[in-house]
Amino acid sequence: MSSTQDRLRQLIAEHLDLGRDPDFDAKLGDSGVSSVDAVAFFKEVNQAFSLSLEPEDCLQFGTLRELVTYIDARAG
Amino acid sequence: MFHVDLTPHADREAYAFSLLDDEEKARWHRFPVPAPRRRFALCRAALRANLAERLACSNDRLSFGYGEYGKPHALVDGRRTPAGFNVSHCGRHGLIVFASNDRIGIDVAERNPRRDLDGIGSMVYGPTERRLLALAAGSRKVHLFFRLWSMKEALIKALGSGFSLNPSRFEVPAAMLEGARSSEFRFPHAPSNCWHLIDLGEHRFAAAFAYRIPDPDGA
Ligand SMILES: CC(C)(COP(=O)(O)OP(=O)(O)OC[C@H]1O[C@@H](n2cnc3c(N)ncnc32)[C@H](O)[C@@H]1OP(=O)(O)O)[C@@H](O)C(=O)NCCC(=O)NCCS
Numbered sequence: 001m002s003s004t005q006d007r008l009r010q011l012i013a014e015h016l017d018l019g020r021d022p023d024f025d026a027k028l029g030d031s032g033v034s035s036v037d038a039v040a041f042f043k044e045v046n047q048a049f050s051l052s053l054e055p056e057d058c059l060q061f062g063t064l065r066e067l068v069t070y071i072d073a074r075a076g
Numbered sequence: 077m078f079h080v081d082l083t084p085h086a087d088r089e090a091y092a093f094s095l096l097d098d099e100e101k102a103r104w105h106r107f108p109v110p111a112p113r114r115r116f117a118l119c120r121a122a123l124r125a126n127l128a129e130r131l132a133c134s135n136d137r138l139s140f141g142y143g144e145y146g147k148p149h150a151l152v153d154g155r156r157t158p159a160g161f162n163v164s165h166c167g168r169h170g171l172i173v174f175a176s177n178d179r180i181g182i183d184v185a186e187r188n189p190r191r192d193l194d195g196i197g198s199m200v201y202g203p204t205e206r207r208l209l210a211l212a213a214g215s216r217k218v219h220l221f222f223r224l225w226s227m228k229e230a231l232i233k234a235l236g237s238g239f240s241l242n243p244s245r246f247e248v249p250a251a252m253l254e255g256a257r258s259s260e261f262r263f264p265h266a267p268s269n270c271w272h273l274i275d276l277g278e279h280r281f282a283a284a285f286a287y288r289i290p291d292p293d294g295a
Pocket of ligand 1: 028029031033034035037038041115116119134144147148162163164167181182183184191229232233234235236237238239244
């Protein structure tokens with residue numbers, strides 16, 4: 001498992017009440033996460049990975065796996 | 077407009093589930109845990125019951141289509157109807173609003189204290205909104221955060237854009253920042269369209285409702 005995935009898993013545990021271990025391949029829109037939780041989560045992602053994602057940018061990520069790929073591509 | 081009680085209740089939830097069509101049942105199954113399943117099923121069933129009555133059709137003739145950013149609209153026998161509605165759910169509260177067109181949006185938010193409201197606000201609030209939030213403290217800060225949240229979300233839901241329109245690109249009307257319960261509003265990117273924004277907040281939750289004021293020519 002990538003370290004990005006580990007770090008995201010940790011942020012999710014701390015900030016998103018998913019109720020279970022996250023499925024990185026499930027559609028984010030099916031997560032049942034509210035918009036306020038989603039925005040709060042992406043704020044944490046910005047801080048943790050030195051990104052500046054805006055709310056509208058977050059719609060591009062269909063799954064958490066796509067977010068991992070995006071973060072790793074920027075780091076690489 | 078009406079309120080849907082989203083308190084856990086096995087019988088009501090089972091009945092609500094039975095009113096859903098196959099697509100909705102599949103969506104229900106994809107939610108990983110019970111809370112979003114309950115919110116979705118109870119609100120969607122209440123929406124179906126009301127729309128069936130308004131459109132004078134049986135529940136099984138009713139289905140839903142979705143706009144580019146996910147805003148649902150009603151179909152009868154697969155054909156789009158002009159009936160307008162919008163739904164919001166949070167915790168134990170669902171709100172549904174109906175109108176003769178779909179330029180309406182509603183939002184409800186329970187005021188659960190959470191950390192770093194200023195940080196979250198920096199993602200979605202404009203400069204004046206952020207300044208007011210920074211000046212508030214304690215329960216007043218929580219109250220203001222969710223009041224602003226519900227008003228801005230009602231507007232992006234009325235527009236149908238969801239978060240594809242960054243809510244920090246507009247601010248709620250100055251009169252409402254000063255406490256007014258309703259005001260006219262124009263999005264900076266489309267100032268020719270006028271909207272009406274109403275603060276519906278009460279002791280149980282923050283909530284707001286927005287609708288487009290028809291142009292004089294009826295458009
Ligand atoms: C509508 C939106 C702006 C608000 O979501 P929210 O505040 O979490 O939820 P609300 O309860 O106020 O509203 C949800 C309802 O609005 C309606 N809706 C969905 N998209 C909409 C849109 N673009 N415009 C207007 N209404 C919309 C639906 O009826 C939905 O309820 P339903 O699916 O049970 O029928 C949503 O598009 C959004 O951005 N959600 C973010 C959640 C997300 O993407 N999570 C995954 C990332 S971790």
